[in-house]
Amino acid sequence: MEQGLGSETLDKSRVLNVKPLRCLEPMFPPDFGSSQFSSPQSANFVCAPPTGPFPPGVTSFFPFLSQNGSLNQATPFDVNHAVQSPTPIRSFRTPMSQNGNGYPMNFGDESSSKSDKSKGSSKKMKNSQIGDGVDVDAEVEVVANSFFSSYDLTKFHSSRLVDQDKETVDCVLMMFDLLRRRIAQHDDSGNKSSSLARNANLKAGAILLNKGIRTCTKKRIGSVSGIDVGDIFFFRMELCVVGMHAPSMSGIDYMSMKTHSSEECVAVSIVSSGGYEDVDDGDVLIYSGQGGNMYKKAQDTISDQKLVKGNLALEKSLHQGNDVRVIRGVKDIAHPTGKVYIYDGIYRVQESWIEKVKGGYNIFKYKLGRKPGQPQAFTMWKSIQQWKESISSRTGVILPDLTSGAENLPVCLVNEVDEEKSPGYFTYSSSLKNPKPINSPQPSTSCSCRGGCQPGNSNCGCIQKNGGFLPYTSLGVLLNSNSLIYECGSSCSCPLNCRGKISQAGLKVRLEVFKTNDKGWGLRSWDPIRAGAFICEYAGEVVTSREVDNNYIFDTTRSYKPFDVILRKQNELLKVPYPLVISSKDVGNVARFMNHSCDPDVYWQLIVRENKNESNLHVGLFAIKHIPPMKELTFDYGVVESEKEERKKKCLCGSPKCSGYYF
Template identity: 60%
Template sequence: MMMSKGVRTNMKKRIGAVPGVEIGDIFFFRMELCLVGLHAQSMAGIDYIKGELEGELVALSIVSSGGYDNDAEDPDILIYSGQGGNAGRDKEASDQKLERGNLALEKSLHRGNEVRVIRGFKDAIFQASKVYVYDGLYKIQELWMEKGKSGCNTFKYKLVRIPGQTGAFATWKSILKWKESVSSRVGLILPDLTSGAESTPVALVNEVDDEKGPACFTYLATVKYLKSFDLVQTTLGCNCHDACQPVNSNCSCIKKNGGDFPYTANGVLACRKPLIYECGPSCPCIRNCKNRVSQGGLKFHLEVFKTSDRGWGLRSWDSIRAGAFICEYAGEVFDSDKGRQDDGDGEINEYIFYTNRLYEPFKWNYEPELVGEASSDATEDYDIPSPLTISAKNNGNVARFMNHSCTSNVFWQPIVYEHNNGAYLHICFFAKKRIPPMTELTYDYGTCQNETEGDNTTSGRKVCLCGSPKCRVIFIEV
């Protein structure tokens, strides 16, 4: 529909780089490659045009998605199999012919033009899906023909990556090795920072200096309330005895969410809400009910790493979809500002989360500048029934390592569910946009409502080092 209505960009085919697409950008659908002008073929693996010289074909891009044995050991080399000749329902396998895309690659070998390469991988989280990563510009160096698995002749093209480009596929190859053997990770301090508290281990890595890790803390997988009190009026859970269904008008959890699930079938957050109600331990529905997304623990392979100038940070070995749940902010809950300092030692607690901060407004996965709209200067706050303060200094999880950014890629969403006859609030982090592997995860710390921006005399403020071109403040709250 978007293609037919012209809702796309870079519609004119071109040789070389595509404006707006950077090496390492990830895509979750082949059609997205068409919409941004990276690869115009929705099915075929080779995209080409007729050149200026007597209509000679010129290859523009290829998608290597694992359909053939294409990968070489060297991440800067791709051995690509030609198209055609496959057996179908009503035809046998045959020799590939030097025509269309195959001919375009042969002509580009002699022409020496740049060819865009997009690599496809199985999604580590959603096994039935694929992730496509733009790996930059290559040149075709060699062409030959060999017998394929079917016994028929297949064209083989050797493509070599143009030097000086940032790494993309090389990063993915490294991550695959780390998953097979975490000891191969350079700079590894601990293979699992959580000591088994999480079902998915979290590596601790330092490639910057000799520091052996952050200050000691006790790992908590979820938030801990020091005293029993309800944050919202106690309500009953649902009465569903299987998985909750969106068509069930009698499901109380669906009613509290406005009549529909907040998540898609694969667990991706569909929209932001002032407050999301999940099914809790008191609900009789099954454990994998799709309205229990934040209670399933870590799904992504996360890594706590030493940054060059902001202490420890957090990133993922896996690609993350927009709206995917990452983790919650675990720690000890205080009903006041007592979490600001730790047991009278006078030290500022930098591992603390407040729900009553002011935050820059944003439209999730949406940039107003792209559609000609002006950005709003208004701040926004969440509809929290009661202010919540969470300290992760002594007890916490991976969220305590997430740094601030004025252009963050993660946002927090308040979620509540019933437990032990009480309704307790959880602060959960979701991806604001799709996040490539090894990209630092950051969120907006917000600003205090009663303090003047930029007052460096205020206790608990630090210079903002996010490095964003849109950095809006001189000091951030901690």
């Protein structure tokens, strides 16, 4: 079969008439106890381990190997001993790859990510110790266990994870992202390798999988419960921990499926990241197979792709007609070297062929068609790109920029519902004006970091006030979980692009004020938003009376549920240390259009800025979770204690958690 692949004349029927290959089961190297260790057919989670470059010193992790090197049978997570006696986080060191029919365990086999293979995924990893013999693994384990102690891990009991729902998926993804940010903050704070800080997502994913904190432990064909078409992910490990796509690098995921006569391996999901010559035309995707000499060097011999592993699984899916999940990888505009992964829904393989490409080798091509009746996802992204190039292509635009240039990015006003032309007159202001100084518990001092505040600078007064850490990543993602964020102020020596001034540098995403069907005007983004990312400030006028009766009041004296309440051990309400009441009726910014929801995707955070020996309060709005483009941005308006019943307003958020009213 493989010899015929390179010939000019190929009998296609011979290629298609193949038996399932038992090499599709993972094979493990001798150091794990057996040179020919294959998974039993009854395994709950039978798949190739994630493949691709991994941080210095990462070994195979749950659910692929147990501590003694045997295949782990998806052992339920022991929630009673999760923090007291955690599953050991083994050395982050990569074992040698296994040649032959078994899958390599170095996270860089021939089925590595199409877009990432040319970046040196086969390089040897460094030792897991850095600096003066500091054991990175031990430090990360301490950080992780401290993090887990704050949350209710009974939510991840195996009995609950069998039938996952949206809340369960949100729990796992939130746990992943909060842990990732905590590890990134730890690695960023001292004498740590920058490469380790960049791999915080891989370490967080390895820890969660090792502890069994995941959903959808069994592979399945078709949609995954709790994940909607259009949902977005910023890391391949997120796809792994929620069961969307198991390999962390390979573009094709597959499983064994019983047929009337035998058992065959079929594809369950693919990731199209544009690394190969994939072609898309709306609801049709031409997907290139894996393997071969896609990144051929001068000294390499020509090597055709082979009909094995993922390629064979896609070929079998063509004949079985099974559903295949398609995840599209697109460039992350906020992080040029990163990607955003969009779940584009269910496709089916319609056609396959072999094509000779530049370089003289043959590759497999698969045509997949999107099943009709699904919500827009990738096609919406393509439409948004057209809007950015020409605002006239956006239907329903009333004003191209309602801020009149007050923001660094335009905010258009759109109505596709009725004939209303304006939300009412107000003066646009991008920031809260002249708030009353507060008596901060921290001394009001300015920093002298002329080039910008740098991680690990113990002499920076602003870093000291934030507990020794910078409050944000370079992408504007919040790292602190404190009740107050201390930012550099106008009297600090650092420039506006300093990591300590994220909320002062203007909008980071393209926003749109739009007319809703039943809640008046609302706010949404054209761009994807990362969990923890700064969206905008809540601007307006500070008022002294809490009896102001209008629909544009922000009041910190109300009681609020913490944004991570679904993970908390107790369902407590948060109280903030400083009273601040803002009216945005006459003066305000885009935040005044953000509606209430009982299940919000945005939370607010108090920010203290230093200004000439004074401390001024501001309110920043941040993403609770990843927010896809065109999804309405909402936050919880809070609860007024001992409020009169007649002051209640009917809630129209429509979420399953809706309480029916708000104040």
